[in-house]
Amino acid sequence: MTERPVVLDHARLIDGTGAAPVSDAVLVVEGTRIRWCGPTALVPDDPDLRSAARIDLGGRTVCPGFIDTHVHFALPGPAGDPALGVAEHVTYRTLKVLERLRTTLHNGVTTARDLMGLDAGFRRAVAERRIAGPRLLVAVTMLSQTAGHADFRLPGGVDGLAAAVAFPGSPSGIVDTVDDIRTRVRALVAAGADCVKLATSGGVTSPHDGPEWLGLRPELVRAAVEEAEAYGGLRVAVHAIGEPGIAAAVRAGVHSVEHGYALTDELRAEMAERGQFLVPTLLETMAEPDPARVGPHIHAKAVHWHRVAQEAFARSVQAGVPVAMGTDAGLTAPHGRNLKELGLMVRFGGMTPLQAIRAATADAARVCGVDDLTGTLAAGMAADLVVCGVDPLTDLDGLADPSHIHAVVKEGRLAVDRVGVLAPAGLPDLT
Structure with missing residues (x-):
């Protein structure tokens, strides 16, 4: 009927x-x-x-x-401590994810790309309307080399990322050779990933590295892009904060640079020419982590790099780099307040409201590969x-x-x- x-x-x-x-x-x-x-x-x-x-x-x-191209539903944002996941049952962590999905949808985001944490089962449950949430695309896990941004192995032997964030059966994120990364991309395809997430620079919150470090060698990035293209034309999104990591990502032909805080004018011109998207995640830069919780070293990294991000974004917009909305919700940004990113793109980037809305709708759909649908x-x-x-x-x-x-x-x-x-x-x- x-x-x-x-x-x-x-x-x-x-x-x-x-x-x-x-x-x-x-x-x-x-x-x-x-x-x-x-x-x-x-x-x-x-x-x-x-x-x-x-x-x-x-x-x-x-x-x-609206479409958020960079979220982490497995992380609690400022409402909790992700390290507590080590002591929680997987079922309990799952139920907390369901609340975050529902809150995000009810506050205007109808499609979201989870760039580390959720597996394909969540996507299926949303698609079958068993749970309420945005239409999901999942990267499942994030790949980096040893001591890179995906390496949360602690001195006591616990892998903090696997224990507190990942769901059982998710492939490991540590890759150290070209053969490793080719095999791991295929494993992600088999696990139902919609895209591939790499970390070519260190991170603000990761324990072993700094954002200015090269977190994944260029030959590994190129191999990942080749495998992702060969296995269904998957898009490659790259966490890249410092210049070496951004350069490795851009020149390997990735689809989107996540964060991109230390972009140079030369790299901006290359991204604009190739049509590579920048996902600035400005909302994540608005909150400083508690030094008592994360330690003075990580707190100092956050203060410095968040300021760099806010000061650099306008130059990327002026250079014609395509922009899509992403918030990093779940890290320090709260779930459900994703649309605050729109005003920040206007404030820090000089975008018009219509441009910001397009970055969160038509252009975000292009980044996710769903522009024929939404x-x-x-x-x-x-x-x-x-x-x-x-x-x-x-x-x-x-x-x-x-x-x-x-x-x-x-x-x-x-x-x-x-x-x-x-x-x-x-x-x-x-x-």
Whole structure:
């Protein structure tokens, strides 16, 4: 039986492409897809639409469902200590992940790329609507060489990353030879990974290295890119903070540079020419870790590199480097406040609100390889919608407040409706 369409009237439409808003628009949802959207004056004369359920949005702005290309649902953010995972049952850690997924979806993110932690079982459970959450893409684990950013092996013999963050059966993240990394990329493909996550520089929170170190040799990065391309054309995302790690990633032909704090003008020009994306994760730079918890060394790294990140981002935007939204939510950034990144891209990068929204919709979809499904509001695309309680073009920061996310629809199903605006439409619930 064909599902009846639902007509959303008197909407202000921001379609995700960067085009100016349509001030008086109609959006038609049928099943999981958008059947039609555009100016009210151009609505087709269709008998199905004349008899369809109609909802007056009263001029509220509708955006595509937002996409966070860099999250870690297995990490607790400022709400907890990831080291506690060592002493927790896997079932308990799983239940905490479910709450983070639900919170993220309800606050406007309908697609998320988890770049270390979750396995493919979470993706399947979300896709089958067994649990509520954004559409998931998973990297499963992160790869680096010994003493690199993926090496959390402690002096007592415990692998902190494997014990506290990874789920059973996830491949190890330590690779030290070209053969190692080729085999490990294949293992990730077999484990159901949607993309490959590498760490070509050290990290702020990792115990053995510094962001300015080269965390994965160039020949290993090139081998990973080759294997990922050969095994289904998987995209390669790279944690790269310092210049050596960024250079190794960019010149190996990766798809996205995550963080990219120490980008030089030369590397920016190369990224712009190749169309390689920068995922700046500015939200992660807004909180300093507690020195009592992480120690003075890691605290000092955070203070320095976060300042570098904030000061460098505008130069990347000006150089024409493509940008996609990613928050690193779960590290120091809280889950569910992902859309705060939009205002930070305007504040630190000089982007316009429309550019920031595009970075979190159409361009983020391109990074994830789902731009044929979501990221824009157009006929045939998934009905992933966010109904806003503020005008994002004048109060973009307002989207970070959950009370201003009036409703979220994912694939034509109602995920949350805080003000009852879509309740009369009869849209099915998500789960």
